[in-house]
Amino acid sequence: MSSPTPAWLMEPEAGLSPCEPVGKRRKAGFTEKTLGGLSNLMRWAVFSDDVAQEPGLLQRLDPRTKIITLLGLLLVAAFVTHVQVLIVMYAGTLVLAAASRLSLPFFIKRVWLFIPLFTLVIVLPATFSFVTPGHIVVPLWSWNGHPVGLTAQGLYGAALIACRVAVSVSLVVLVTLSTRWMDLLAGLRAFRMPSILILIVGMAYRYLFLLQDAVADMYTARRARSAGSGGGASREGRRFVAASAGALFGKASTLSEEVHQAMVARGYSGDPRTLHALHLGALDGLFALGTALAAVVVIGGDRLLGR
Amino acid sequence: MADEPVFEGEDLRFSYLERFLALDGVSLRASVGERVAILGANGSGKSTLLKILDGLIFPDSGTFRAFGQVVTEDLLEDEGFAKGFRSRVGFVFQNSDAQVFSPTVREEVAFGPLQMGWEREDVLCRIGDVLAMLDIADLADRAPYQLSGGEKKRVAIASVLVMNPEVLLFDEPTAALDPRTQQWLVELIGELGRMGKTIVMATHDLGVLELIADRCLVFSEEHRVVATGPPGEILAARDLLLAVNLTHGHCHEHDELTHAHEHDIRHHEEYES
Numbered sequence: 001m002s003s004p005t006p007a008w009l010m011e012p013e014a015g016l017s018p019c020e021p022v023g024k025r026r027k028a029g030f031t032e033k034t035l036g037g038l039s040n041l042m043r044w045a046v047f048s049d050d051v052a053q054e055p056g057l058l059q060r061l062d063p064r065t066k067i068i069t070l071l072g073l074l075l076v077a078a079f080v081t082h083v084q085v086l087i088v089m090y091a092g093t094l095v096l097a098a099a100s101r102l103s104l105p106f107f108i109k110r111v112w113l114f115i116p117l118f119t120l121v122i123v124l125p126a127t128f129s130f131v132t133p134g135h136i137v138v139p140l141w142s143w144n145g146h147p148v149g150l151t152a153q154g155l156y157g158a159a160l161i162a163c164r165v166a167v168s169v170s171l172v173v174l175v176t177l178s179t180r181w182m183d184l185l186a187g188l189r190a191f192r193m194p195s196i197l198i199l200i201v202g203m204a205y206r207y208l209f210l211l212q213d214a215v216a217d218m219y220t221a222r223r224a225r226s227a228g229s230g231g232g233a234s235r236e237g238r239r240f241v242a243a244s245a246g247a248l249f250g251k252a253s254t255l256s257e258e259v260h261q262a263m264v265a266r267g268y269s270g271d272p273r274t275l276h277a278l279h280l281g282a283l284d285g286l287f288a289l290g291t292a293l294a295a296v297v298v299i300g301g302d303r304l305l306g307r
Numbered sequence: 308m309a310d311e312p313v314f315e316g317e318d319l320r321f322s323y324l325e326r327f328l329a330l331d332g333v334s335l336r337a338s339v340g341e342r343v344a345i346l347g348a349n350g351s352g353k354s355t356l357l358k359i360l361d362g363l364i365f366p367d368s369g370t371f372r373a374f375g376q377v378v379t380e381d382l383l384e385d386e387g388f389a390k391g392f393r394s395r396v397g398f399v400f401q402n403s404d405a406q407v408f409s410p411t412v413r414e415e416v417a418f419g420p421l422q423m424g425w426e427r428e429d430v431l432c433r434i435g436d437v438l439a440m441l442d443i444a445d446l447a448d449r450a451p452y453q454l455s456g457g458e459k460k461r462v463a464i465a466s467v468l469v470m471n472p473e474v475l476l477f478d479e480p481t482a483a484l485d486p487r488t489q490q491w492l493v494e495l496i497g498e499l500g501r502m503g504k505t506i507v508m509a510t511h512d513l514g515v516l517e518l519i520a521d522r523c524l525v526f527s528e529e530h531r532v533v534a535t536g537p538p539g540e541i542l543a544a545r546d547l548l549l550a551v552n553l554t555h556g557h558c559h560e561h562d563e564l565t566h567a568h569e570h571d572i573r574h575h576e577e578y579e580s
Contacts, residue, residue: 049450182410202410209452210404258405261363266419266466267393269386273421275414275430 051177056100057287058178063187065284069291070175076295077167083156085302086163092294093170100178107177111169119165120158127154181205186278199272207255214251218244311339312372313474313505314360319369321355329355330366331530337474342496342506344516346541347526348552353509354401357476360507361398394423397467401478401509403459404451412438412454412462413447419470437469441495457488464495475499477508481515493518511553513542527551 052059058066073089080086097107126132127150134153141148176184185198222240314337321330329352337343345353358364359371362383371378373392383389397419400406409415413434420430438444441461451459460480467475480496481489496519500506508519516523516538523541525534527550534547541547548554 053448182414203408206408206410206451255402255405258400258402259408261358262398262400262406262408263418264363265361265393265396265398266470267390267422268418269389269422273424275417275421275427 048177049180051102052180052183054101056102056178058096058100058174060281060283061178061287062278062280062284063179063183064190064278065280065288066175066179067184067187067191069288070171072291072295073171074168076298077164077171080164080298080302081160082302082305083159083163084305085298086160086167088301089167089298090163090170093167093174096174097170100174102174102177107170107173110173111166114169115162115166119162123158123161127151127158129154132157186274189274190278195272195274199274203259207252207259210255211248211252214248215244218247313337313339313341313374314507315370315372316356316359316366317370319356319359319366319371321352321359321364321366325367328530330359332369333526333530333532334369335524335532337505337507339473339505340500340503342500342519342521343508344520344523344538345507345509345526346511346513346516346523346551346553347509348511348528351526351528351551352530353526354478357398357478357507357509361396361476362392363398390423393419394470395472396474396476397470397472398476399460399463399467399478399480401482403456403463406463406466407451407454407459410450411447412443412449412451412465415451415462416466416469419466423470433469437465441465441468457484460484460488460492464492472504474505474507477506477510479510479512480508481510481512489515513548513553516542525551525553 077086077089080089094104094107098104129136129148129151132151132154134151136147136149137152137155139147139149179187182202185202189195189198219240314335316333316335319330319333320328322328331352333352333356335343335356345356347353355364359366360373362373362378365371365378365380374395376382376388378392383392407415409418416434416437417430420433421427425433434447435444438447441464443458443461443465446454446458446462451462454462477496480492484492493515496506496508500519500521506519510516510519520538523534523536523538524532525541525547527533533551534541534544545554
């Protein structure tokens with residue numbers, strides 16, 4: 001070594017805290033929760049890939065068939081005006097999920113966790129009599145002698161929107177869970193999405209995991225050198241996020257240059273060519289036909305029930 | 308044929324951002340079927356030289372010839388030359404994460420041949436062969452984030468070998484690999500050499516030098532070539548290795564004996580054997 005070892009490094013550290021529990025726990029902060037969420041993303045991606053390789057009904061279909069039928073069914077769900085019909089459609093998605101070997105409790109939970117978050121908050125005001133006038137079924141208070149409450153018309157409208165969202169989310173979850181990410185991208189390519197866009201999205205997905213590892217490493221390194229929270233924890237957390245965002249930007253920039261060189265080294269000249277060759281089979285034709293029939297039945301049923 | 312040059316570099320100079328010198332008047336020659344090791348400490352310019360040899364960056368001054376042509380940025384924009392050059396020279400990067408950029412192993416290995424305009428069926432056939440040869444056929448549909456460091460290195464090598472290049476450039480091939488993968492790679496480089504491939508590799512792993520190289524180029528920390536010669540000769544020049552930071556003065560204990568000497572990875576191997 002070029003300089004002598006400092007004397008303090010040769011001696012045990014004086015005044016170390018005792019290595020004993022004191023019964024005080026540190027709560028996970030914003031940064032930790034965000035990183036936990038990112039780790040879940042990884043777990044989710046691995047799980048999705050496994051599910052997409054199960055030998056179920058939807059997994060056997062060409063991604064193009066799935067994308068087209070999904071779009072068709074989404075349109076049908078958007079035009080249906082009866083809750084009963086939407087419930088039938090939802091039941092249909094459950095049947096498809098079961099036929100595709102998806103775990104039903106997981107599938108139902110995944111869909112219905114979204115609904116209160118994104119739908120009920122939005123439709124809740126519409127259930128009140130001052131927004132949607134009608135027959136009050138749940139009186140709440142009166143204002144200037146007029147009763148205020150939830151109306152039957154408002155509640156029906158809210159149920160209609162919630163069911164429509166549930167059906168739509170179920171359809172999207174069905175397609176994304178039963179299709180590998182790259183097959184989905186290849187399917188989109190068949191709809192004249194530019195190949196460079198597909199390549200960029202594919203790479204972004206691939207490097208997301210690498211950069212997530214980099215952030216997790218930075219955070220673990222920081223955690224390993226810190227103890228307790230203290231009053232300035234949130235400020236420190238924000239500073240960490242800012243610093244790691246900067247470091248990550250630097251890493252990503254270097255990496256992108258190297259990736260480009262690795263591509264050029266193997267003959268890339270601006271027009272990427274990929275391996276994907278999609279194959280439409282008899283099952284695709286049958287499924288598309290079945291979906292078209294189901295759409296006709298759903299629209300017909302909705303018309304029959306009237307306005 | 309044996310002495311026919313593949314690469315010839317003369318007085319190559321290169322600086323990053325016109326400020327950070329990486330090569331300072333480097334000259335080299337690599338002949339057909341030769342295995343050349345570029346030795347040097349971290350930051351001595353080995354990787355920069357490999358990138359120049361692969362036509363990824365271009366020297367600020369000096370001349371670089373490949374297959375008898377002076378390689379310039381302009382020449383590499385010529386479709387015919389670029390296609391011929393890229394299919395003849397394969398580069399295995401040090402950072403496998405940069406090289407393995409496709410969503411699955413199969414697509415990664417297919418990338419090069421597809422850019423060369425090969426037929427899909429031929430590409431699929433080659434992929435099967437090369438994955439089997441490197442013992443990674445079971446990884447074909449895996450995503451890169453599901454691979455270990457050693458597996459990623461194998462995929463990176465497969466993605467280059469699939470094009471059957473005449474010249475292979477390896478940047479720190481054995482760095483950060485476990486001993487078994489290192490051994491596998493050393494054997495593979497030996498096998499590729501016997502196949503008649505020209506191999507140029509940057510390394511500071513002296514332990515395997517005699518197994519993987521016919522000739523060495525030693526870089527100083529001042530970014531110049533200070534010696535060339537066969538591995539045995541270079542490894543015997545302990546003062547040279549000490550001066551270029553490839554070995555270091557060291558004091559340690561063997562059982563009850565404490566002694567001081569210059570030290571590199573081979574020392575323990577010699578002692579243990």
